[in-house]
Amino acid sequence: MINIQNFSRRKFLKRAFAAGTFVLGARLLPEPLWADASSAGPVVFQPDIFLGIASDGTITIVAHRSEMGCGSRTALPLVVADELDADWSKVKIDQAIGDPRYGEQDTDGSHSVRSFFDQMRQIGATGRVMLITAAARQWGVSEKECSTEPGFVVHKASARKLSYGELAAAAATLPVPRKEDVLLKNRSQWRYIGKDNALFDLPDIVTGHATFGMDAKMPGMVYASIEHPPVLGQKIKSYDDKEALKVRGVKQTLTINAFKPPHQFQPLGGVAVIADNTWAAFQGRKALKIDWDASPNSVYNSGQFRKTLESTARQPGKVVRNVGDVDAEFAKGGKIVEAGYYTPHLAHASMEPPVAVAEYRDGKVLAWAPTQNPQAVQETIAGVLGVKKEDVTCHVTLLGGGFGRKSKPDQVAEAAVLSKQLGKPVKVVWSREDDIQFDFFHSVAAMYLKAAIGPNGKPTAWLQRTVYPPIGSTFDVNAKYADDEMGLGWNNLPFDIPNHRAENGPADAHVRIGWLRSVANIYHAFAIHSFADELANAANRDSVQYLLELIGPPRIVPLQYTPEEQDEAKRYPLDTARLRHVVEIVAEKSGWGKHPSGNGHGFGIAAHRSFLTYVASVVEVEVDGKGQVQIPNVWTAVDAGTIVAPDNVRNQFEGAASFGASLALLSEITVTNGVVNQSNFSDYELVRMGSAPKHTSVYVVESDAPPAGVGEPGVPPFAPAFYNAIRAATGKRIREMPLSKTKLL
Amino acid sequence: MIRFKVNRTERTYDGDPEMPLLWYLRDIAGFTGTKFGCGISLCGACTVHQNGDAVRSCSVSMKEVNGTSITTIEGISANGLHPVQKAWMEIKVPQCGYCQTGQIMQAIAFLNQNHNPNDQEIEQAMSGNLCRCGTYQRIRAAIHQAAKELA
Numbered sequence: 001m002i003n004i005q006n007f008s009r010r011k012f013l014k015r016a017f018a019a020g021t022f023v024l025g026a027r028l029l030p031e032p033l034w035a036d037a038s039s040a041g042p043v044v045f046q047p048d049i050f051l052g053i054a055s056d057g058t059i060t061i062v063a064h065r066s067e068m069g070c071g072s073r074t075a076l077p078l079v080v081a082d083e084l085d086a087d088w089s090k091v092k093i094d095q096a097i098g099d100p101r102y103g104e105q106d107t108d109g110s111h112s113v114r115s116f117f118d119q120m121r122q123i124g125a126t127g128r129v130m131l132i133t134a135a136a137r138q139w140g141v142s143e144k145e146c147s148t149e150p151g152f153v154v155h156k157a158s159a160r161k162l163s164y165g166e167l168a169a170a171a172a173t174l175p176v177p178r179k180e181d182v183l184l185k186n187r188s189q190w191r192y193i194g195k196d197n198a199l200f201d202l203p204d205i206v207t208g209h210a211t212f213g214m215d216a217k218m219p220g221m222v223y224a225s226i227e228h229p230p231v232l233g234q235k236i237k238s239y240d241d242k243e244a245l246k247v248r249g250v251k252q253t254l255t256i257n258a259f260k261p262p263h264q265f266q267p268l269g270g271v272a273v274i275a276d277n278t279w280a281a282f283q284g285r286k287a288l289k290i291d292w293d294a295s296p297n298s299v300y301n302s303g304q305f306r307k308t309l310e311s312t313a314r315q316p317g318k319v320v321r322n323v324g325d326v327d328a329e330f331a332k333g334g335k336i337v338e339a340g341y342y343t344p345h346l347a348h349a350s351m352e353p354p355v356a357v358a359e360y361r362d363g364k365v366l367a368w369a370p371t372q373n374p375q376a377v378q379e380t381i382a383g384v385l386g387v388k389k390e391d392v393t394c395h396v397t398l399l400g401g402g403f404g405r406k407s408k409p410d411q412v413a414e415a416a417v418l419s420k421q422l423g424k425p426v427k428v429v430w431s432r433e434d435d436i437q438f439d440f441f442h443s444v445a446a447m448y449l450k451a452a453i454g455p456n457g458k459p460t461a462w463l464q465r466t467v468y469p470p471i472g473s474t475f476d477v478n479a480k481y482a483d484d485e486m487g488l489g490w491n492n493l494p495f496d497i498p499n500h501r502a503e504n505g506p507a508d509a510h511v512r513i514g515w516l517r518s519v520a521n522i523y524h525a526f527a528i529h530s531f532a533d534e535l536a537n538a539a540n541r542d543s544v545q546y547l548l549e550l551i552g553p554p555r556i557v558p559l560q561y562t563p564e565e566q567d568e569a570k571r572y573p574l575d576t577a578r579l580r581h582v583v584e585i586v587a588e589k590s591g592w593g594k595h596p597s598g599n600g601h602g603f604g605i606a607a608h609r610s611f612l613t614y615v616a617s618v619v620e621v622e623v624d625g626k627g628q629v630q631i632p633n634v635w636t637a638v639d640a641g642t643i644v645a646p647d648n649v650r651n652q653f654e655g656a657a658s659f660g661a662s663l664a665l666l667s668e669i670t671v672t673n674g675v676v677n678q679s680n681f682s683d684y685e686l687v688r689m690g691s692a693p694k695h696t697s698v699y700v701v702e703s704d705a706p707p708a709g710v711g712e713p714g715v716p717p718f719a720p721a722f723y724n725a726i727r728a729a730t731g732k733r734i735r736e737m738p739l740s741k742t743k744l745l
Numbered sequence: 746m747i748r749f750k751v752n753r754t755e756r757t758y759d760g761d762p763e764m765p766l767l768w769y770l771r772d773i774a775g776f777t778g779t780k781f782g783c784g785i786s787l788c789g790a791c792t793v794h795q796n797g798d799a800v801r802s803c804s805v806s807m808k809e810v811n812g813t814s815i816t817t818i819e820g821i822s823a824n825g826l827h828p829v830q831k832a833w834m835e836i837k838v839p840q841c842g843y844c845q846t847g848q849i850m851q852a853i854a855f856l857n858q859n860h861n862p863n864d865q866e867i868e869q870a871m872s873g874n875l876c877r878c879g880t881y882q883r884i885r886a887a888i889h890q891a892a893k894e895l896a
């Protein structure tokens with residue numbers, strides 16, 4: 001849904017654009033909401049997405065999605081610029097504040113380009129048509145005789161041209177053409193889409209001038225560091241701040257109320273130390289003495305909990321997809337293979353810990369934050385402080401990584417709460433220890449899989465059961481079953497098996513649970529693709545050939561879709577031809593089958609579709625005589641449909657291999673009596689240059705299918721491909737993440 | 746009174762001598778290109794040069810800064826013209842970018858000492874710098890490229 005308007009003469013624009021600027025606005029809604037919007041009637045006034053062309057030729061494009069390293073702040077404006085035929089060097093990007101009129105702004109789920117590609121094209125193309133009209137009138141020629149080159153309208157017959165800047169004032173007076181009269185470019189005419197453009201912010205990043213949340217400031221601000229309750233749900237019984245107040249630079253302490261369940265994105269509560277710099281606030285905190293009351297979550301021990309999850313995974317659960325009759329097939333008494341898999345909690349650990357600056361004044365809040373979701377900032381602060389959502393203004397800085405953590409704005413709400421108490425702007429800085437201990441954790445999970453094997457070694461029945469505390473627990477204290485997570489690689493197994501059942505069992509949450517880069521796909525892909533490889537091993541078959549047989553012939557996999565998913569299902573059916581294709585690419589590129597596995601050297605494969613993108617990875621491992629593992633190569637093939645920025649796509653998938661390597665090799669969060677045991681990179685380890693995959697080759701399939709996700713889909717196949725390679729190299733089957741839990745020798 | 750230089754300019758400081766250089770740079774002097782990532786020398790985001798050597802500014806106290814010369818990313822080249830910055834841009838290393846100033850500072854100090862490093866030496870030198878976005882492969886390539894240009 002798009003409704004483009006000419007805003008050039010609106011008074012409110014004066015702040016953002018110089019007089020005479022040609023400004024186009026559009027109301028943007030992601031596709032699933034199109035139906036609602038048309039029933040809402042015509043849009044009268046929507047200061048939403050703006051494309052501004054000033055008389056000096058400067059083009060301003062508003063980015064309404066957050067930039068956390070995935071490139072959408074560059075990619076979407078690039079699409080506008082391409083259809084506008086703008087000179088990219090003249091483009092300035094304005095980061096939008098949080099505002100529901102932009103439609104959905106939660107930069108998660110790998111869908112910024114997918115959901116807004118068409119609209120961005122339309123805005124750019126509309127601007128181009130209007131500039132052509134303005135030029136044609138000035139020259140007294142037909143619009144058809146005019147064309148554009150970057151930044152100019154050209155009349156070839158008379159060798160005349162006018163710059164967009166020169167035409168801006170005239171274009172500003174024109175009516176917006178009807179959608180039918182706006183011709184989009186052919187793919188072959190794209191100048192920027194599909195080419196290797198650098199990130200808009202690249203020069204600022206390498207010179208240290210980029211502004212991240214950590215760098216935001218407000219005049220007169222003070223710094224706060226908060227001691228949170230060690231166990232979720234604990235409240236302060238009493239506290240003693242005498243020693244804290246003696247720390248040089250510490251001004252005072254304040255308390256923040258504990259959340260009201262469900263916790264959602266509310267502050268956890270605790271004691272804040274206010275100081276005139278970050279370090280003093282950190283030091284003051286160390287000197288606090290706090291007595292906490294009890295919380296029911298103190299019973300939580302992740303080691304114990306694992307047993308509960310694993311036993312639930314052996315019990316019948318809620319059926320989320322059924323094909324044929326697995327029970328009848330199992331009852332026939334043929335060959336059965338079964339296995340259980342386990343994955344721990346994970347923390348996001350973006351390099352920039354949570355941080356925010358906020359000022360409360362006269363019932364209004366102004367915040368600067370590295371947030372994936374500025375509208376959630378508005379909602380959360382409105383809820384906690386009892387102000388109107390519209391009275392919360394949230395500016396979005398660059399994010400020093402997000403990975404899903406920064407969709408939850410609890411730290412921004414903390415800053416607002418403290419500012420209200422203090423009457424001045426407050427910057428809340430989380431330490432790394434805060435970040436790791438008080439995350440919205442990736443869920444711990446147990447999976448159980450069982451297959452009946454037919455005479456040709458292929459499964460005739462496949463049962464899969466998954467159990468974990470759901471993300472829904474963040475919003476509903478009674479949530480025990482997964483919801484959206486089922487679509488993340490569980491109720492859509494793309495295998496050609498006559499009898500199949502997918503189930504989900506119940507589990508309670510005792511820590512905050514949230515989504516982490518690719519979310520439930522991580523444990524689902526781990527279980528499914530480890531199991532597929534186990535079956536290949538059991539049948540004594542080549543893993544790639546076996547996987548292709550499991551996927552079966554090219555076809556559209558029939559799945560059940562909810563009414564909201566119908567549009568998506570039409571545009572993005574689950575197509576096994578595309579899945580097979582990425583498998584074939586990585587098999588060929590990796591020289592699969594040409595190097596014998598064993599003696600500490602092995603290759604493994606996995607292929608997983610997530611966020612509508614088809615990905616296959618082959619991982620090569622070398623295990624030395626001490627059991628040390630190296631990853632010399634990863635080959636990843638990606639079919640994400642139409643690509644805006646191919647080099648950035650390669651970078652995302654290289655990074656996803658590293659992200660996958662961290663969780664496959666090293667990272668684990670454990671909990672004792674409700675308290676998280678890890679606290680910094682010493683005990684929550686991530687791969688470094690020497691332990692990360694040494695070389696990741698990314699092959700991007702050329703496709704004119706609609707664009708799909710890029711930020712997340714590289715993560716899920718990595719871990720199973722890696723463990724399958726470990727099995728090939730050493731004969732050891734890994735059924736538990738991370739690898740550091742298992743002695744290879 | 747603690748006397749030192751930041752980016753070739755004389756400075757003095759008479760606050761808490763235990764304060765880490767990182768927080769002086771960020772909160773007091775306003776050089777926010779130097780980042781906070783862990784506070785205990787485990788991530789390298791805070792890397793600056795002290796008398797030309799790469800140090801973790803989160804773990805150098807102001808009293809240890811006395812009499813020394815500090816260079817931050819802002820003192821390297823405002824236009825990004827240093828060969829290491831140029832290589833970073835040509836290879837398009839950054840994703841979120843948060844770790845990258847620390848990576849660049851570490852790489853510059855390393856290349857000043859080793860003009861023709863091999864992969865292993867690069868991995869060793871860069872092992873203290875985390876990148877959660879996982880840009881290691883490009884960092885390695887950019888260091889090789891910068892080494893060539895510097896030679």
Ligand code: FES
Nearest residue numbers: 782783784789803
């Ligand atoms: S902040 Fe200094 S090494 Fe991490």
Ligand code: FES
Nearest residue numbers: 841842844876878
């Ligand atoms: S680029 Fe994001 S942490 Fe390195």
